[in-house]
Amino acid sequence: xxxxxxxxxxxxxxELEGRLDVNTSNTFSDRVLSLIGAGEKxxxxxxxxVVYISSSGLRAFLxxxxxxxxxxxxxxxxxxxxxxxxxxxxxxxxxxxxxxSQEEALxxxxx
Amino acid sequence: MEKTISVDLKNHLSExxxxxxxxxxxxxxxxxDESTTFALDLVLEEVVTNVIKYGYQxxxxxxxxxxxxxxxxxxxxxxxRDEGRPFDPTAHPEPDLELPLATRPxxxxxxxxxxxxxxxxxxxxxxxxxxLTLKKRVTIQGQ
Numbered sequence: 689x690x691x692x693x694x695x696x697x698x699x700x701x702x703e704l705e706g707r708l709d710v711n712t713s714n715t716f717s718d719r720v721l722s723l724i725g726a727g728e729k730x731x732x733x734x735x736x737x738v739v740y741i742s743s744s745g746l747r748a749f750l751x752x753x754x755x756x757x758x759x760x761x762x763x764x765x766x767x768x769x770x771x772x773x774x775x776x777x778x779x780x781x782x783x784x785x786x787x788x789s790q791e792e793a794l795x796x797x798x799x
Numbered sequence: 800m801e802k803t804i805s806v807d808l809k810n811h812l813s814e815x816x817x818x819x820x821x822x823x824x825x826x827x828x829x830x831x832d833e834s835t836t837f838a839l840d841l842v843l844e845e846v847v848t849n850v851i852k853y854g855y856q857x858x859x860x861x862x863x864x865x866x867x868x869x870x871x872x873x874x875x876x877x878x879x880r881d882e883g884r885p886f887d888p889t890a891h892p893e894p895d896l897e898l899p900l901a902t903r904p905x906x907x908x909x910x911x912x913x914x915x916x917x918x919x920x921x922x923x924x925x926x927x928x929x930x931l932t933l934k935k936r937v938t939i940q941g942q
Binding site for chain 2: 709711742747
């Protein structure tokens with residue numbers, strides 16, 4: 689699980705690459721939790737290079753959403769079909785805004 | 800013609816990568832399509848992870864988790880056996896997917912995904928073993 693990090697205005701953009709499984713999901717949640725701890729509130733998580741997600745990956749997103757809820761916002765972008773399907777089956781499709789591209793995600797923060 | 804592969808795993812999460820490679824080989828050998836391979840990967844991770852985390856109480860023991868994968872007449876059968884404490888993952892109630900964020904529980908997702916991707920999920924306790932049998936009709940590429 690590789691994570692590329694960028695910032696645009698107030699928004700932290702994380703581009704994940706690889707698998708979000710039982711062994712790699714902690715890398716992702718640890719990173720975001722430390723960013724939240726450092727005061728970051730607005731996140732775009734780009735999953736275009738994520739090929740697989742299990743309940744461990746979903747759990748990481750849920751933990752982050754619960755941590756952030758009142759004060760911040762997470763938008764997911766560019767989910768591959770099979771990953772989107774996992775979100776939908778688990779009812780996570782409604783927990784986060786999910787859009788098709790990073791650009792679209794950033795526009796949400798601009799409005 | 801039946802095609803079966805068997806693997807013994809230690810009850811440690813570091814074994815998950817080896818399991819994934821075995822699934823990949825099985826899938827290529829039998830020309831399973833991508834979405835079937837994804838489902839196979841996922842259900843095995845969910846079940847085996849549960850056994851490792853909750854089934855074996857003494858983590859020091861190198862207990863075995865036995866996985867059989869077989870493909871016969873277009874039906875995939877996965878049998879996972881372990882000698883941990885009696886643990887029926889199918890007894891877990893379905894998670895409530897309508898709950899708002901604040902009250903959404905974290906548990907129960909794994910078996911929910913397994914049920915979704917498999918045609919059948921059956922548990923039995925056999926002697927000192929938990930036996931979980933998963934079945935799914937599959938598509939072979941080119942057919």
